Amino acid sequence: MSDAVARLNAALEGRYTLDRFLVEGGRSMKAVTRTLAAALALACATCSAPSSTAIVVTNALIIDGLGGPPIADGVVVADGGRITGVGPAGSVTIPVGAQIIDADGGAVMPGLADMHVHMLGGWDGEGVDMLGYQRYLNALLYSGVTTVLDIGSVLPFIQQIRAEVDAGRLAGPRIYMVGPLVDGPNPAWPPLTYSAHDANTLRSFVAQLSAAGVDAIKGYVGLSEEMVDSLVRIAADESLPVIVHLGSSVSPPAAVRSGVRAFAHTPRRDWNDDEVAAMIGRGTAVITTLAVIESFSRRRFQDLAFLDHSLIASTTPPWFLDDLRRFASAEMSDRQVAIATANTVRLMESMGTVKQLHDAGVPMVSGTDAPYPGVFQGEGVHRELELLVEAGLSPLEAITAATRNAAALMGAEGEWGAIEPGLVADLVIVRGNPAENIADTRNIIYVIQRGVLLDRDALAFDLQTDLGSRTVGSVAN
Ligand SMILES: [Zn+2]
DSSP states (O other), X not given: OOHHHHHHHHHHTTSSOHHHHHHHHTSOHHHHHHHHHHHHHHHHTTOSSOOOOOEEEEEEEEOOSSSOOOEEEEEEEEETTEEEEEEETTSSOOOTTOEEEEOTTOEEEEOEEEEEEOTTOOSSSSXXXXXXXXXXXXXXXXXXXXXXXXXXXXXHHHHXXXXXXXXXXXXXXXXXXXXXXXXXXXXXXXXXXXEOOSHHHHHHHHHHXXXXXXXXXXXXXXXXXXXXXXXXXXXXXTTOOEEEOOOTTSOHHHHHHHTOSEESSOOOSOOOHXXXXXXXXXXXXXXXOHHHHHHHHTGGGGOGGGGGSHHHXXXXXXXXXXXXXXXXXXXXXXXXXXXXXXXXXXXXXXXXXXXXXXXXXXXXXXXXXXXXXXXXXXXXXHHHHHHHHHHTOOHHHHXXXXXXXXXXXXXXXXXXXXXXXXXXXXXXXXXXXXTTOGGGGGOEEEEEETTEEOOHHHHSOOTTTSOOOOOBSOOOO
16 A cells, blocks of 8 residues: 555544645645545445546547558547557456447547648638637537647637637637738738738747747748748747748748748649658658648539538538538639639649659648638548548548648647557547548547547537627638
């Protein structure tokens, strides 16, 4: 019996006062609480009532998120919010009193990540619905998305949402953020932008963003090659990576040489061997966002049946779906036709680039750029995975883009993004086998976040409790 448990037993028997127990423990309250919890757990090992905080997924094909071969008839154990055991049935001890989740022959995967979203809300990519934040956070969790990178927002807005989710007062996925874009003198998205003129303004913006706790800096299309170069060096002084969406004046290989951490969209071009080698040498990643290019191409609107999928229909205000249906079926202007045609080409070329760079060893990271027409928070990731498979990745490679590769982008592979002991227990359980049919990632039965089974019905869009907000204005220039 440990010293602490002996003292606790003595206290319980009245030989010790609790005060004396606490004082003699000579520890912080936190340590004492831990000791008490451990002692009570020991005491209850012989109780009849379930006392375990463990949650166990049984009868599941385990897709580990690392790209390894799936484990058939697997068991995943989580306790205290972390994964504590993984393996075939029989090889993993199931804690007494654990909550058992029977996957019924389906698959368990890590929670998915969308590393290119904008939490400003709405559906068309220009108007915003900031007051509707909870419906978007809910849609992400409902769809098994347990991590996002908000890659352009109004700083205090995204700061507060992240703080409230972190504090547990708002339901939502783990949020990484860049705050506003850092753009040149004529910003494309003025309300979401710090507009830089020179290295001094860059330095001042990076200092402000660092103080605000951003996870990365987003460099935008108006920056010159010199400005991108300066931004990377200045951000490195604050230990912040730079993710870029380049304009036509900066070539992607030049940005790689500058040391950008990632491209916010697939940098479409034929990369020569030296350029690819430079990407691999530098560890440059690509956030793929094929979903938004598909949106611009309008390919997805040829058949609007996809809007009936539960990941969309159960999470989206019906008035947004009405707006989208009107948008998708309206007669297009010549200019709109030209844009759609150009983006049809761009989609095919981007898929070619994804395949080329992936095969060479450049990490692909799933991102969608939600919201845009037909690109939804939550469902968008599942669409992105399908598009990655269409580009030529295997289903397991596509899933890895939304799991391990996403975590690695943020330097968090020791924290989340795989089914490995020690990592946070963010898990999605689906019917079917996504390792063979990527569309099966959509067939979600359960979502577990930090070791807790979520009530997906409570996350679904509800006319009775939703604020009813509509979009307003436009954040585009
Ligand atoms: Zn974006």
